[in-house]
Amino acid sequence: MSAWVDDANASLLTDLYELTMAAGYVDAGIAEGEAAFELFVRRLPPSRRFLVACGIEQALDHLTSLRFDDDALRYLRSLDLFDEAFLDRLRELRFTGDVHAVAEGELVFGGEPILRVTAPLIEAQLVETFLIATVGFQTMVASKAARVAIGARGRDFADFSARRDHGPDAALKAARAAYVGGAASTSNVLAGREYGIPLSGTMAHAYVMAFADEREAFRRFAAAFPGRAVLLVDTYDTVRGAERVVEVAREGADVTAVRLDSGDLDALSRQVRRILDDGGLGHVRILASGDLDEHRVAALVDAGAPIDAFGVGTRMGTSEDAPSLGMVYKLVADPSGPRMKRSEGKVTVPGCKQVHRFGDHDVLARHDERVDGGRPLLDLVVDGGERVAPPAPLAAARDRCAAAVAALPEPFRRLDGDAAWDVRVSPALAELQREVEARLAAG
Amino acid sequence: MSAWVDDANASLLTDLYELTMAAGYVDAGIAEGEAAFELFVRRLPPSRRFLVACGIEQALDHLTSLRFDDDALRYLRSLDLFDEAFLDRLRELRFTGDVHAVAEGELVFGGEPILRVTAPLIEAQLVETFLIATVGFQTMVASKAARVAIGARGRDFADFSARRDHGPDAALKAARAAYVGGAASTSNVLAGREYGIPLSGTMAHAYVMAFADEREAFRRFAAAFPGRAVLLVDTYDTVRGAERVVEVAREGADVTAVRLDSGDLDALSRQVRRILDDGGLGHVRILASGDLDEHRVAALVDAGAPIDAFGVGTRMGTSEDAPSLGMVYKLVADPSGPRMKRSEGKVTVPGCKQVHRFGDHDVLARHDERVDGGRPLLDLVVDGGERVAPPAPLAAARDRCAAAVAALPEPFRRLDGDAAWDVRVSPALAELQREVEARLAAG
Numbered sequence: 001m002s003a004w005v006d007d008a009n010a011s012l013l014t015d016l017y018e019l020t021m022a023a024g025y026v027d028a029g030i031a032e033g034e035a036a037f038e039l040f041v042r043r044l045p046p047s048r049r050f051l052v053a054c055g056i057e058q059a060l061d062h063l064t065s066l067r068f069d070d071d072a073l074r075y076l077r078s079l080d081l082f083d084e085a086f087l088d089r090l091r092e093l094r095f096t097g098d099v100h101a102v103a104e105g106e107l108v109f110g111g112e113p114i115l116r117v118t119a120p121l122i123e124a125q126l127v128e129t130f131l132i133a134t135v136g137f138q139t140m141v142a143s144k145a146a147r148v149a150i151g152a153r154g155r156d157f158a159d160f161s162a163r164r165d166h167g168p169d170a171a172l173k174a175a176r177a178a179y180v181g182g183a184a185s186t187s188n189v190l191a192g193r194e195y196g197i198p199l200s201g202t203m204a205h206a207y208v209m210a211f212a213d214e215r216e217a218f219r220r221f222a223a224a225f226p227g228r229a230v231l232l233v234d235t236y237d238t239v240r241g242a243e244r245v246v247e248v249a250r251e252g253a254d255v256t257a258v259r260l261d262s263g264d265l266d267a268l269s270r271q272v273r274r275i276l277d278d279g280g281l282g283h284v285r286i287l288a289s290g291d292l293d294e295h296r297v298a299a300l301v302d303a304g305a306p307i308d309a310f311g312v313g314t315r316m317g318t319s320e321d322a323p324s325l326g327m328v329y330k331l332v333a334d335p336s337g338p339r340m341k342r343s344e345g346k347v348t349v350p351g352c353k354q355v356h357r358f359g360d361h362d363v364l365a366r367h368d369e370r371v372d373g374g375r376p377l378l379d380l381v382v383d384g385g386e387r388v389a390p391p392a393p394l395a396a397a398r399d400r401c402a403a404a405v406a407a408l409p410e411p412f413r414r415l416d417g418d419a420a421w422d423v424r425v426s427p428a429l430a431e432l433q434r435e436v437e438a439r440l441a442a443g
Numbered sequence: 444m445s446a447w448v449d450d451a452n453a454s455l456l457t458d459l460y461e462l463t464m465a466a467g468y469v470d471a472g473i474a475e476g477e478a479a480f481e482l483f484v485r486r487l488p489p490s491r492r493f494l495v496a497c498g499i500e501q502a503l504d505h506l507t508s509l510r511f512d513d514d515a516l517r518y519l520r521s522l523d524l525f526d527e528a529f530l531d532r533l534r535e536l537r538f539t540g541d542v543h544a545v546a547e548g549e550l551v552f553g554g555e556p557i558l559r560v561t562a563p564l565i566e567a568q569l570v571e572t573f574l575i576a577t578v579g580f581q582t583m584v585a586s587k588a589a590r591v592a593i594g595a596r597g598r599d600f601a602d603f604s605a606r607r608d609h610g611p612d613a614a615l616k617a618a619r620a621a622y623v624g625g626a627a628s629t630s631n632v633l634a635g636r637e638y639g640i641p642l643s644g645t646m647a648h649a650y651v652m653a654f655a656d657e658r659e660a661f662r663r664f665a666a667a668f669p670g671r672a673v674l675l676v677d678t679y680d681t682v683r684g685a686e687r688v689v690e691v692a693r694e695g696a697d698v699t700a701v702r703l704d705s706g707d708l709d710a711l712s713r714q715v716r717r718i719l720d721d722g723g724l725g726h727v728r729i730l731a732s733g734d735l736d737e738h739r740v741a742a743l744v745d746a747g748a749p750i751d752a753f754g755v756g757t758r759m760g761t762s763e764d765a766p767s768l769g770m771v772y773k774l775v776a777d778p779s780g781p782r783m784k785r786s787e788g789k790v791t792v793p794g795c796k797q798v799h800r801f802g803d804h805d806v807l808a809r810h811d812e813r814v815d816g817g818r819p820l821l822d823l824v825v826d827g828g829e830r831v832a833p834p835a836p837l838a839a840a841r842d843r844c845a846a847a848v849a850a851l852p853e854p855f856r857r858l859d860g861d862a863a864w865d866v867r868v869s870p871a872l873a874e875l876q877r878e879v880e881a882r883l884a885a886g
Binding site: 062 | 447467505508580603635642643648667767
């Protein structure tokens with residue numbers, strides 16, 4: 001009974017103006033001319049040194065499955081805004097264009113296209129809202145997760161954000177993006193199934209409370225999950241909880257790890273480590289969770305807190321310090337040639353572009369321009385409406401991200417500072433921009 | 444091909460620990476005992492004076508459609524964590540319990556239950572992640588939207604957040620929540636269809652750019668949507684854009700409104716108003732959008748900017764200043780009686796509770812306690828697994844919210860300040876809390 005977005009209704013997950021504009025294009029006879037739109041973030045949030053491209057697979061799925069079914073057309077007709085000629089065009093609409101995109105897990109910077117759609121104007125226009133919502137959200141979370149990975153200095157962290165993400169489907173996609181950004185695992189079972197992400201999980205306070213006492217809860221859980229029991233020790237008192245872990249282990253319980261979820265994690269982890277070690281449980285690992293982000297994780301690691309792995313939730317899954325990206329999708333070319341926008345503070349660079357990555361800078365160039373020595377980031381991934389290759393395994397995107405972050409100069413691998421990547425505009429692109437500006441000023 | 448959350452797989456949209464705990468309950472023979480969990484927010488974010496309950500319908504849909512299908516069971520079996528007895532229990536699992544909830548659109552405060560689940564422990568436990576993700580997210584957005592409504596001082600505002608929400612499904616639900624909180628309309632077409640929310644939309648810069656010049660774009664759009672043409676005037680230059688609106692209107696174009704989307708909205712709206720009025724277009728309305736939130740809307744209205752309606756996006760749909768709520772779902776009773784949690788900073792009040800609303804305070808009482816003079820907020824909405832009544836129209840929730848906000852004392856209808864609602868614990872509930880604390884301390 002619930003309304004969910006799915007492939008069948010996603011064509012309606014769009015701002016109304018995409019449809020009114022599309023109808024306007026049909027009316028004006030320009031809907032079928034080829035246009036190019038680029039998806040990019042103008043400026044990085046102040047707290048980000050780089051972004052991690054993510055969500056592109058879902059964007060391509062949307063494009064290649066795009067259609068308006070009878071239910072959609074019936075609703076649109078009921079709005080009394082559209083004529084039958086336009087609704088007929090929607091009925092037959094399929095995505096027939098090309099898409100160039102950077103690979104998931106690749107790093108991108110301000111002004112650099114993540115994805116370019118080249119298609120008849122009506123097709124390219126209608127997908128704007130969906131593409132921004134999909135790529136913007138996952139890129140935001142992957143970028144945050146990559147910062148947590150930096151803070152964790154090689155220790156593992158798990159995505160525990162499911163309950164705090166912006167609804168159940170956001171939780172599914174946030175787990176995916178967090179994995180690309182560097183999370184080792186997720187607590188989200190559906191994400192485990194859909195994306196093959198390793199699962200991690202412990203117990204909640206409710207479990208401990210469901211038994212007459214904490215000792216009994218620990219005993220029961222360890223018996224039910226031998227070799228995989230992670231016991232939550234802070235339901236009543238963290239130190240006493242750790243002592244009870246030692247007691248049940250002495251009785252024979254097979255304990256894998258303990259989890260701390262409240263209080264001063266640095267001090268408590270040291271106390272708990274001592275209690276476990278003194279109790280002969282040197283092999284039992286300590287996990288920590290509770291309002292963690294990259295800064296808190298880094299502070300704990302750098303202080304030498306004996307925490308083996310982290311569960312990171314809210315602040316990562318909602319990208320709390322930057323809960324949106326100013327991602328935009330802009331017309332850069334149409335049958336009349338390269339186009340640009342000139343609103344105050346929102347100037348765009350005209351024409352189809354390629355990004356060339358060098359060790360310490362990028363060159364933003366015309367798409368068909370030769371630039372030697374760098375690595376071009378945008379590849380053709382949809383050709384005439386068909387995927388060029390099947391989706392790569394998600395772990396490849398995760399590896400790509402880790403390698404790309406490791407290759408960054410040191411200032412870009414710090415959690416603070418204001419290092420800004422040098423994105424140079426090629427001479428040919430700069431010349432094009434001058435030409436289009438001159439044309440606009442004259443017009 | 445895309446993975447989407449839907450009613451069929453939502454049982455897996457859960458943290459792994461819900462399943463390991465449930466298996467532990469089955470193993471310990473306590474899974475079928477009746478437990479009660481309450482869903483609430485411990486403390487409001489500092490920038491919130493109240494919350495607007497929302498997302499409850501989706502929570503109830505989830506409970507009443509809960510099941511683990513063969514695909515889900517196959518995946519769970521593959522994890523090698525669960526025995527067949529537990530998987531058999533999951534196969535037959537349906538929600539058989541009761542739910543008490545406040546009505547959508549009702550205001551709630553820190554520590555007050557929004558929803559209570561009373562069911563066999565296994566059923567009540569497994570739905571935790573989903574319920575928090577659903578009710579927490581929509582409550583967060585509805586609460587933010589209600590603040591925008593306060594700032595708009597009676598002017599209309601539309602939800603324009605779709606592209607900035609945390610993915611397409613978050614966009615669908617954010618539109619719903621924004622409407623409950625007071626938005627007059629949404630740009631999100633699917634939300635219009637699914638929830639009957641009025642749609643609003645204009646055009647984007649890409650439309651203007653798709654024509655040889657701005658005048659031609661305006662002409663075409665007005666011709667295509669007579670009586671409903673909202674023209675975006677800032678693609679090149681806002682003032683010149685407004686002048687072109689006057690020109691095309693002189694030629695006969697039927698223009699309904701103009702939209703400003705960049706620059707100094709106060710100054711530009713005055714200039715544009717003057718141009719329109721001087722051009723005989725006194726009837727053409729001015730809409731404004733662009734990085735708006737409750738504070739900016741209030742500042743524009745209070746300054747007397749001649750803006751008739753606002754489009755509010757990112758900051759509302761992501762609840763940018765408070766992008767998560769600390770919503771929790773806590774065991775408050777089991778077969779042994781009332782329960783509470785005592786972790787540092789996370790103490791819960793034991794037992795099933797009712798909230799009684801008075802004009803200037805609430806009384807949090809035992810659920811079966813008589814409290815005279817107030818209005819009890821929690822009603823039975825699911826009885827033995829069945830909805831007591833069909834869902835109410837969403838507009839009723841919106842009306843309820845508007846009336847509840849209007850009835851608040853003035854300090855709670857301000858956008859700043861630190862007014863904190865007086866939530867009193869009834870003597871009987873306080874006595875129960877002392878009893879349970881004493882029992883825990885003795886244990």
